[in-house]
Amino acid sequence: MERINSLMQLLTYLVNFSEAELEIIASCFKPKSFNRNTIILEREEVCKEFYFVYKGCLRTYFLDIEGRERTRYIMLDFNIGTALSSFIYENPSFEYLDALEDTEVLAISYSDFYRLNKELPNWTFFYQKILEMAYSFQNKRIEDLIMLSAKERYEQLIKERPEFIKRLSNKIISSYLDIAQETLSRLKSK
Amino acid sequence: MERINSLMQLLTYLVNFSEAELEIIASCFKPKSFNRNTIILEREEVCKEFYFVYKGCLRTYFLDIEGRERTRYIMLDFNIGTALSSFIYENPSFEYLDALEDTEVLAISYSDFYRLNKELPNWTFFYQKILEMAYSFQNKRIEDLIMLSAKERYEQLIKERPEFIKRLSNKIISSYLDIAQETLSRLKSK
Numbered sequence: 001m002e003r004i005n006s007l008m009q010l011l012t013y014l015v016n017f018s019e020a021e022l023e024i025i026a027s028c029f030k031p032k033s034f035n036r037n038t039i040i041l042e043r044e045e046v047c048k049e050f051y052f053v054y055k056g057c058l059r060t061y062f063l064d065i066e067g068r069e070r071t072r073y074i075m076l077d078f079n080i081g082t083a084l085s086s087f088i089y090e091n092p093s094f095e096y097l098d099a100l101e102d103t104e105v106l107a108i109s110y111s112d113f114y115r116l117n118k119e120l121p122n123w124t125f126f127y128q129k130i131l132e133m134a135y136s137f138q139n140k141r142i143e144d145l146i147m148l149s150a151k152e153r154y155e156q157l158i159k160e161r162p163e164f165i166k167r168l169s170n171k172i173i174s175s176y177l178d179i180a181q182e183t184l185s186r187l188k189s190k
Numbered sequence: 191m192e193r194i195n196s197l198m199q200l201l202t203y204l205v206n207f208s209e210a211e212l213e214i215i216a217s218c219f220k221p222k223s224f225n226r227n228t229i230i231l232e233r234e235e236v237c238k239e240f241y242f243v244y245k246g247c248l249r250t251y252f253l254d255i256e257g258r259e260r261t262r263y264i265m266l267d268f269n270i271g272t273a274l275s276s277f278i279y280e281n282p283s284f285e286y287l288d289a290l291e292d293t294e295v296l297a298i299s300y301s302d303f304y305r306l307n308k309e310l311p312n313w314t315f316f317y318q319k320i321l322e323m324a325y326s327f328q329n330k331r332i333e334d335l336i337m338l339s340a341k342e343r344y345e346q347l348i349k350e351r352p353e354f355i356k357r358l359s360n361k362i363i364s365s366y367l368d369i370a371q372e373t374l375s376r377l378k379s380k
Contacts, residue, residue: 085326131321132278138328139275
């Protein structure tokens, strides 16, 4: 119950859902668990689930031409998301989705997600917020990567997402900030 | 009338609007014209309009630390868009919006856009499609910039957007593909 209550809290924070709507939504989410370092979605697989992370850490990333991991998005406790581009269009995914910690989620299937989108106007507004946030986040990321130095990006992360620094390995943080691991170690030691 | 008919065509292509809905929507769009090389939205200004380009070319771009233009999005005839991040959140814009050609548009104001979003469910679905496309486009751009060489990006543009090559200057194309102008000239001459 605690898991579903947390999700309901997040949902009502974003949109003014009625009790009846929340009940319908709650019935669509199923609990799942992933062990640390499990790949949940492989490249070329179609992403068929959307997640609420109750506890743990999910991440989307892709491999560049040299086979290096490029981390796109990180979801810690009480965050929502998925490999969104693949999920939206039912396309083979370019990115991977994995669990970086032992992770407990609530998952909603593609078919339930888009059925709610048709049937519950407030779910449509919830999905709108998700898309608006995802787009703006992506835009901001591109701007930061171009406009800020490695040091500035690291300092911004300390300020805005201190929990990332505490919980994620140097490997993950450096791939998220797009800086070399040695640079990150140097910045951390200062 | 031709302008509004083109917009209605695009809207019904994307969402199954009723005649009555189209009439309400049409009444919200106002014709506007911009001369070639006019900046429509300055940095730090809040973007308060969303555009349907009937004829011409609008573009969003920002300046990097060296003051170079980085082109983000290009709208030729029968395209829609705006400086979306600023428009969504009424934030001071990080990007500029300019007209690269003499351009005729239909513009809808922020207040009308989000009033329709509340009042017309089909407009909400239209906006959802815009956001889904914007997000996926952005994602694909990042992947291409990382995964493809300058040559491959240029060849992809020839294949997917041949009209860009015909209508845009080398300066704009190179800033869109994130390659040096000299590299673009070399690729073009081959």
